[in-house]
Amino acid sequence: MNVLLIDDQPNILSSLMAGIPWLEMGFSSIFTAQSANAAREILSDxxxxxxxxxxxxxxEDGISLLQWAREQGYDYECILLTAHADFTFAQKAISLGVLEYVIQPAKQEDIIHAIEHAIQKIKANGETSPVPLAADQFNYAAQNIVIKTLFEEWPVIEASIINPAKLEKRITQLKQFGINVEAENPCIVTLINIRKWKKLPLTAADFLKHYNHLLHELFPTDTTTISYYLDDKYFITVFFTEGTDEIIRGIEALHKRIPSDIGAATRLFFAKTEVRFIKNTMEGIIGIEKKDALTHKDDCRMIEVNNDDLYSEALGSDNYQHYNKLIHEYIENHISDAITRTDLADYLMIPPDHVSYIIKRTECCSVKELVTKIKMEHAKGLLQNTKYQISEIAFKCGYDSFAYFSKVYRETYGITPSQERS
Structure with a gap:
């Protein structure tokens, strides 16, 4: 077999040449290149x-070179080295059939492991140049980089409130995996901690492979999940579904099957939440697991997560006043419209329930009562300072019925609009 090493830094190439037992691993030729152009010539010849x-x-970067190679029909096994776990780079690499995605600085054994994996893949195909991997056969280690990066960059709810585009971007990336969800959709976050192995330990990637087989076996076919590992001890799965009894029983069965099917004693924590609260929930579960780690108990436990409390804490007293100001401005600028709680929620980009919560905290009234109060204040100003007909003022304040407008005005101020003007 032949190998091509590509890096623009000579010291990295020297390290790869000297640190890997190429001859012992069965390589007859070792080519090196310090640029994409030099690599093209070697691949062509x-x-x-x-x-x-x-x-x-x-x-030209390594991804662009790989894309060119695939277009030319070069079906070599590719191992990419990078100092950054970038979502876009990793996602593109997987689409081009990259076998391993190694984060630098990497231990020598990590690179050797990746090369051994490539050799095994070639031998398994029965030829020295295997065909590109099918979409469902992408290497778990490479794919893990993409998923892990996605959730590492997932914003906590505090950041989502300040800049909703951050959450929208991550949800869009999630949809690229075929997971079509919105911010308020329910989900379940699970954390598995491997306490000890009952047999020869598996690599994190191999554990994830066996673990995903268990997920397919134990849960309904329409259950959407995504899993990744933080390291060789911690694994996270997000179930994009309601926390039904069937799903909970499946999670409990999963915890019981891991020791017998995979050979690892584990602790499993899970919590019902919503897509927008995923990062907060993950951080909360990990914190609880690490805090309870000294119990050495292999249990399965559901953690209660109060999403309303999370949201309220994220808003904080300063944000209450900020949102209250925006609510007033919206109502005043749409005074002639029939304003609903949904209209305010869409404008603020927060859930309708939280619009009610903010108004209750800041105004001590309901949404409808606040809208009516501001409309009546506007009507009173028009009655006192303009010569508009009362029917015109009613219309300008969003009331089609003069009689109903007069009724509401009297209930608010104790006098009719006509008495106010006189």
Missing amino acids: NKVDIVVSDIEMPG
Whole structure:
């Protein structure tokens, strides 16, 4: 077999050349290139089975080179080295059939493991140049980079309130995995901690592979999940579904099956939440698990998460006043409209229930009562300072019925609009 090493830094190439036992691993030729152009020439003139390439290089990057190679029909196994776990880079790499995605600085054994994996893949295909991987066969380790990066960058609710676009961006990326959800959709976050192995330990990627098989076996076919690992001890799964009894029983069965099917004793924590609260919930569960780690108990426990409390804490007293000001401005600027709680929620980009909560905290009244109060204040100003007909004022304040307008005005101020003007 032949291998091509690509990196713009000579010291990295020297380290790869000297630190990997290439001959013992069965390689007859080792090619090196310090640029994408040099790599193109080598690929065009030589048979290459495995490429180990840096992503970030001057000029053309490693992803662009790989895309060119795939278009030319070069089906080598590719291992990418990068100092950044970038979502877009990792996602593109997986779409091009990258076998391993190694984060630098990496231990020498990590790179050797990746190369051994590539050799096994080639042998399993029975030829020195395997066909590209099918979409459902992408390497778990490479795919984990994409998913882990997605959730590491998932905003806490505090950040989502200040800048809703942050959450929208992550939800859009989630949809690229075929998971069509919105911010307020329910979900369940689970955390698995491997306490000890009852047999020879698996790598995190291999554990995830067996674990996903269990998920498919234990849960209904229409259950949408996404899983990834933080390290070789902690694994997270998000179930994008209601926390029904059937799903809860499945999670409890999952905890019981992991020791017998995979050989690991685990603790499992899970919590019902919503998509917008995923990051807060993850951080909460991890904190609780680490706090309880000294119990050494292999249990399965549901953690109660109060989403209303999370949202209220995120808003804070300063944000209450900020939102209250925006609510007043919206009503005043749409005084002739029939304003609903949904209208305010859409404008503020927060749930309708939280509009009610904010108004209750700041105004001590309902949404309808606040809208009526501001409309009546506007009507009173028009009655006192303009010569508009009372029917015109009613219409300007969003009331089609003169009689109903007069009734509401009298209930508010104790006098009719006509008495106010006189």
